[in-house]
Amino acid sequence: MLSHLTLQDFAVVSRAELAFGPGMTVVSGETGAGKSLLVDALMWLTGARADAGIVRHGAERAELAAEFRLSDAPAALDWLRENELDDGDGCQLRRVIRADGGSRAWINGRPATLGQLSELGGLLVEIHGQHEHQALLDRGQQLALLDAFGQHAGLLAEVRELARRWAALDRELGELARAGDVGDRIAWLQHQVEELAAENLDAADLGELAAAHRRQANAAGLLQGCQAALARLAGDEGLSVQRLLHQTRGDLQRLAADEPRLAEVLGLLESAGIQLAEAAAGLERLHDDFDLDPERLRRLEERLARLHELARKHRVPLDALAARRDALQEELDGLSGAGERAAKLGRELDALARDWQAAASRLGQSRAAAAARLGQAVAALMSELGMGGGVFTVALEPLDTTRPAPQGAERCEFLVSANPGQPPRALRKVASGGELARISLAIEVAALGLDAVPTMVFDEVDTGIGGAVAEVVGQKLRALGAERQVLCVTHLPQVAAQGHHHYRVSKAVEADATHSQVEALDPKARVEELARMLGGVEITKEVRANARQMLSRAQES
Incomplete structure (x- = not known):
């Protein structure tokens, strides 16, 4: 779980320190205030390529740091131990990006490559939003989520072990074959x-x-x-x-x-x-x-x-x-004994291939059943999220390979149609960013966070919606927050009211320079922020009352 995030000379933020807790944290602010910078910071901290444009004007470098508690991230803790980068039950990611475009990264105070930062970041943070960095667009992630939804850990472990043993024997047989006539x-x-x-x-x-x-x-x-x-x-x-x-x-x-x-x-x-x-x-x-x-x-x-x-x-x-x-x-x-060994290896390979085929078949059958359940659950949630008549299916395709594969005998593709009458298309080809974000939300809610990533970030998932649908989006995010830590950048009060915690991003111009500030809101300040989001320029007594009622109803629910 993300516990702290520190930004210095990052875009229009001179310095900001944020503390995070469990549940759902919302981030709001006026258009152009820089509320999505928090999402961008997490992207760069988890391996995105450096861009000198993020360094605040006049500064030599931007510095980003994030601290995580790993009690809910055993996979990340195992990765740190395997790479000898562990430091107790916590983890700190730090990145410095210079104005000339160069950058450096550290994991728990030790120099790290962008590849390492990306591998570890994928086990800590999952980002959903209106941009190309969507975790659920990757077919490997889709298959992993389907397996988590179907609780296939045991079946998948058996398939992987058989594939590993088959590959090891196949390499040994290949070495014997390359030796040729050894007479x-x-x-x-x-x-x-x-x-x-x-x-x-x-x-x-x-x-x-x-x-x-x-x-x-x-x-x-x-x-x-x-x-x-x-x-x-x-x-x-x-x-x-x-x-x-x-x-x-x-x-x-x-x-x-x-x-x-x-x-x-x-x-x-x-x-x-x-x-x-x-x-x-x-x-x-x-x-x-x-x-x-x-x-x-x-x-x-x-x-x-x-x-x-x-x-x-x-x-x-x-x-x-x-x-x-x-x-x-x-x-x-x-x-x-090369001849005898080669014959023995051939027999063992055939036996392992048969065992793998049987295990992969059992996994495939379970995947097909889980795909049907997941498709129905996501389609129902899409209707609640303002995409009535939408279709969501999980297509399973056989792998074109003659070798036992560690992931099984098939791959999957999430197919979606957001509007009635349209044929389902691959999720990665959906045009509307707002729809894509809400579909991602529906998938995560349906899976109840079973992909095991402890922190989920949703950036502007409420784009293009309002009213009752916006309130449902907020409720679903809050429900997801009961299973995982959720960070949500929003411009809708119906969504913001559902948060367990609330940050406001504001900007000001001082000495011909624009600065963004991030502040945690107490209940009174939350009412004022919700009123601003509801009422616009003029905030009346009635608007404040409406904001107070909205916040009270959301927190009581």
Whole structure:
């Protein structure tokens, strides 16, 4: 529900802030005062293309903002969450239109595209009036309203889900078909997988292979180095570390009798001797393990060469060959079962198509029944709204498609004849703006607001009518206001009196500039405004009494 609307430097409005509540709010004012600007503001806030002409003369930009409470708009709240634009249970739309024609938009303080603004706006506001921006002129909206009227949510959900599943399987089958004859690809994959599977490509094995190759390639140097180290540690010829350590311990032991503190030093030297002996033993074991084996070195080098050649062939690092092997195996497995998968998909598609046809048939039958009920209800209301003898029908046409469609097997068109003897024509081709607006009102009243849009705006729906018909229009709008928030721009007192709330738009000229002001009317001011609408230039006591009586009767009803 719309709760606040703010306009700044918008057309002839320098600044206006309006608060809205539930029920029916009427907007009145003298001709040319700018009462339809509120409707225009909502149009631009819900995605209409920018027009620099709406910027107030002398201003750099026009700013528009609207706040909505979403307790009655679950679809809008879901959309905000899906697009990560939600901010609690409220929503703020803001748009700035510059004098050079550029514009920017925000949803809950975050930049938004006009497409996003239009999508969200369609879930928040529905505008009916004497202009081309009529929601009910769109055939998709007509079908949605018919489904809401017929309470087809369950049937429609089943049809959509079957169509979605069918489309997903059809895409998969198409991908298999585009692959064509995969025999050559399978043969190539089998060769590549067998070639890679012949090698141990585990990371641990590759590491051990590289280490073994380094040891074998450097075996001669390792042997020579170990021999030299053993000679220095425990050699029999010349001075070695062990021999020098032994001699040093002997010399110190002879002196230890005179200096007891040398015992600690002798203990350390003894430990060092043990460690030297262990080091020498370790070198001897390593020395014995080294084997100058040219044949083993050749085999290791051949295997490394094969692996590097495979890595170059598949254009991956050596340590990525295992992942490449697994990927090729996965593709091979998929292609090997392509024929069986295609046949299975074909059978599943046929079954889903039959299920969809059955569900779509049930939906179509329910739609036909709902179309008859809606046509009768709207035609009856048209008669009450001054179009006696008018005809309204909902035509269902089969969709020309071989694919299961998410919306079902048919589309609909609202057909209307406002005058007796005229053949019904598409609602979007009705010439009279006033008739079009009243027909839209009749449709909404008949549907009791079942299209789920929380705020409905009617702009000049009373054009070309008066008297009792005008009072009926007002009553129908008030009845609609019991189900949805209704905003109505009117010039007839019979309609204005039916509102739960009333705004008046007036204009004044100051400093050679025209300004429009919007003010909320209390009961006393409402009587004066209704009297103005009734009496014109001269407002007499009798006119005020008539206005007071009209307002009292409307509010009591």
